Amino acid sequence: MEKVNSSAPAHETELERAVLNPLRKTTLPFWGAIAVLGVLFAFSMGTLVRQWVLGLGVTGLNRPVYWGIYITNFVFFIGISHAGTLISAILRVTNAEWRRPITRVAEAITFFALILGAMQILLDLGRLDRVLNVVIFGRFQSPLLWDVTCISVYLLSSTLYLYLPMIPDLARMRDRMADSDAATAATEGKKGSWQNWRYHLYRIMAIGWHGSAEQHRRLEKSIGLMAILIIPIAVSVHTVVSWIFGMMMQPMWHSTILGPYFVVGAIFSGIAMLFLFMTLIRKMWGLEKWIGAKQYNYLGILLLVMSVFWAYFTLSEYLTTGYGTLVHEQHVLQAKLSGEYAPWFYAMLLLNFFVPFAILIRRKGRTPAGTVIASAAIAVGMWIERFTIIAPTLTRPSLGYEKAIYTPSFTEIAITVGSLSLFAMLFLLFFKLFPAISIWEVEEGEHIAAVKRKAEELLGQPGVELVSDAVYESNRRRLETGV
């Protein structure tokens, strides 16, 4: 086995042990969860095959409700994909130190939610066999092409953005595996407990990282660049998702607020999803020490702010529509306020604003338990929000000779459950293979904190502002060389 000059400490740190142990040992509850999710997913695949054979008639869609919960799921998944962008990119750009232990989870949500979101559009196509026509005959005048373009770019850049900060950790795992293999080989004369293919996977993915100052400089530079680039890309993605609806002259869709409203909703549901998944990982992997009160408090405040933003946008949209008397708009509004969509509409308000606001406004509410309750409410509420934007408009067409009814069929519900299962399954399997916390970034954060404490000590005054890059860089080099 090749010997690589490693930047890792000679012995495993507590953080490393905590993060890497779940990757080595698999617990029964983990396999149980995978099995349950796998069965749900397999079942939904069965219904999907049936849909492909028979046609979209197996859904509850009709004329004029041409779009239903597949499109709702599409908007929902693309929405939660904003978790990664916000946490990683915005917090990285603004140098929020507490982001460090949760960036990896956030970026993984983005990656898998995007894949699931794009899949929903494919499920909804009448002719999946002709999907390449979008590439061959694509018309950029169609909002659908805007989506294809922006989502592809976002998927590429978020894959890169997930991968880049993982390189030092991959190298760390490569080295630890080499060490443990060598140790077992020496004592027992056989292969270590970590299987060989994983070593090769990490070795290839680490692309020769050995932690030199030059490599660090390049990595920081590219991560910094990606963090800035990915913010406008993410905003564009959810804006064009809303424009699929906004560009149509349909009541309550053809509104200028739709783009920003969707972006706010996306970030909002993204943070909620991050809370759910980071709590799950924290619990299953036992990472309470690193994902702690600080993260829950700060991110909780952010969630609270987004909830208020969302409520403000909702009020603007509905009050403007309601104050006017435009006939077609009124029909749709009535469907939501007092028609058959009223239960959905009020549930949406309750779950997206009243429940989270009541919990998160108090410091005591911004705990793991409190935020998980608020986030679960928001996750459901934001799905309902997407649904109440899409369905009521379609059931009340402008040429209103009759009102249409849309009831999702069993197939649609099964495929929705299957999609959520696949999402959770991919997420869990991913963190079975890759560390859930960015080890080197947390270590870097600890160094920075230590340096800062030292500087405060030396200068004898608290609250010293560090020129973080330069100071950190020189200190890190000093720590490394032991000078």
Added chain:
Amino acid sequence: MPRWGMVIDLDKCFACQSCTAACRMENNTPPAGPGATDDGRAILWNEVLAFVEGEYPKTQVLLVPRPCQQCDNPPCTYVCPVKATYKNEDGIVVVDYDRCIGCRMCAVACPYQVRYFNWYAPAWPPALRAHLNPDPEVAPRPKGVVEKCTFCIQRLRHAKEKAEAEGRPFDATDYQPACVQTCTGHARYFGDLDDPESLVYQLSHSPRAFRLLEEMGTEPKVYYLKQG
């Protein structure tokens, strides 16, 4: 180049549905049972819509036959991602059934709901199947694509071919869609909206003339004459 348009006189229409039936036979739209119709799955390129207003006994019913409005400014074609639907050289909005990917964006964009989706593969009882229109232009559409009224463009082609075979110039009056030809009450008129001599030009300029959802700026080429 004629600008093909239609005028429907609501005073003369008595909602006999023969236009709907003629369209079905001409364009090979599959029959739908009562179940599928209730589910909003019936494919009817021409439909007679009932606008019911007021409570019994003071009920007002307005029956409006509705083919594709053949907008000059068609919102459906703007949103198609693959140019499977477009306004052809005759100004008629058509669908390329071999290219359509079935995303239904056009169907959602159309404010008149003239677009129909093939939820399943179309099926006919044997007796009806034997009487399908053999014209290749209206061959049954596959499942998963969108279809709509085309002002019977196959008839336009036939009329042009016929004129050529007879060695005379093609005249706008040579061509009319099946619904116009069959209309029992002679309520439908068809022709060149740009020709001041034509009946449709004169009727579309009548004070009784209006178009559906005119305020949306779609510029439909189907005019209605107000019920009086």
